[in-house]
Amino acid sequence: MKGKHIYFPAAETATLADFDLPDAPGPEEVLVKTEYSLISAGTELANFLNLPNTGTSSNGFPHRPGYSSSGRVLAVGSAVQDLQPGDRVALSWRWHRSRDVAPVKKVTKISDAAIDMQEAAFMHLSSFPFGGLRKLQVQMGESVLIAGQGLLGIIATQLARLSGAVPVIAVDLKPERRKLALELGADYAFSPAEPDFCEQVLAATGGKGVNAVVEVTGVAKALRQALEYVARFGRISLLGCTRIPDEPLNFYKYVHCRGITLIGAHTMARPSCESHPGWWTEHDDYQTFLQYLSLGRLKIKPIISAVRDPADANEVYHDLAHNPNPPLGVLFDWRNLE
Template identity: 30%
Template structure:
């Protein structure tokens, strides 16, 4: 049996929709019938070559690290709690199992493998997953929304609640209100950060930021930008700023808006160099630049619970659905920002 899958050859720089064998689950694995798979800017960067797999498992890989569906087949050595028909979303990666942390059963893994990057993901009709990467989802949560939790929602959650240490009643800024940034705004609002300043060159994205809970939304090209941020924060500056765009110019601008002891968190991925023009000011004011990737163990489950209890609404996050066969068109739409999407979803 064969199935349709979106296959990337990172070395050759090619992406094609191909017929490939339907995978069989090995020990400790299940096979998922994919119902929804998100299209992320990281997928775009993998296709254009600006990102490369850190731990490639073969010449080609099926893209897609945001995946939800139903268990189709259960392999050997899988706990009885997982049965065919169960509705699940898949963690966006898993432990390597061989680094010193893994062999000593410690956190964190030093070489996390990412689904749809280092091993086959969910831009396909079926996907395999180890049972410990499965997260049950309630019937009330549509597959399209569940699929994006393991990255588009959990990555900003990890940055906001973890790395950036956002606090209730303290000012925070978000640069780039796309797939990650829109959820960062929503999650900052949930945590009680105030005021929330959103920054994006697109008017539509600024409007979306206000809808998602930002108190202010500014154009980074506004000549009065710095003064407006200071006014919004009572003249103090931001406690924490999040670069969700992965743009070098964003980082320099964000650093200038930070209060003393402020933190800049780099979430958006880019191969561009990180440059700090005035490192004296960074030292004197005690500023920090922090890298962030992914989320912590248990974050996806926590976010699913927040949706279950009505605290987190992801219905506005799905900008559109497209058939799996039209994955190349979805990639172009995200690249060109056609319709300014938050998340486009592929449906096999």
């Protein structure tokens, strides 16, 4: 069977091409026709640009990007019991492609018919900020700051509010993203470029500093800055991938002496089988995400900036990489491609 997929044959090049996949799913596999796949700009652009500490820097090209999508089941393997043809599903750790034969454990059924398939494509990516915020174990009334309002950050901002944080502080260089964060539940939104930025954070927290920080920028300078405004005994969740270690940190002054807890929050650093407080499995977070969508508690539509044809992949990635004001949430629409 043939399908279409997006891949990077070389740095700063994205191509739509044919690929081969099995004619039928194996016993524990599912054949899915993709409707939408979501670009994870941070990870995918890092590979597109061949930055350090990425898949492409380690393994070279070609590279297959993508890992969060939605679609409909076309066929199921003989051992698959909970899915059937026609079911709407969301996929995790699967690439940008028109159809896929995926292990059943990578396929999550969407039971609520009211859930929009564009929003469903965010399921897997959204589990990242779920994990990053859970590890902070935020208590009601604690202050939380989210550094960076890209896709992960804007979702983390909403989750901080849902967790009972007061105040919720969003931080981003781009004014339009700060505005969106306020619309989606942040109590304050600051630019880290302002000379009195740390003073603004202190004022918003009664002079104490923030109790918990979700660092999503992946920029070493932003982490150093977070160590300046976090409260004594505060926690910092490292959700963004700090791939380029270009900023020296005085751990003795900012971490050791002040009792700060740094938490590695890469999405792979989570239990695979059983959730416990602060450490949930991906699949449990998937179900929470879908419940939040069903109940209208999590807003995804406002963060979708563009829905693009996969044939335009090279243009899309170049725009995300080089546009000073890139779109926020970008989906590929596969419905008209086989």
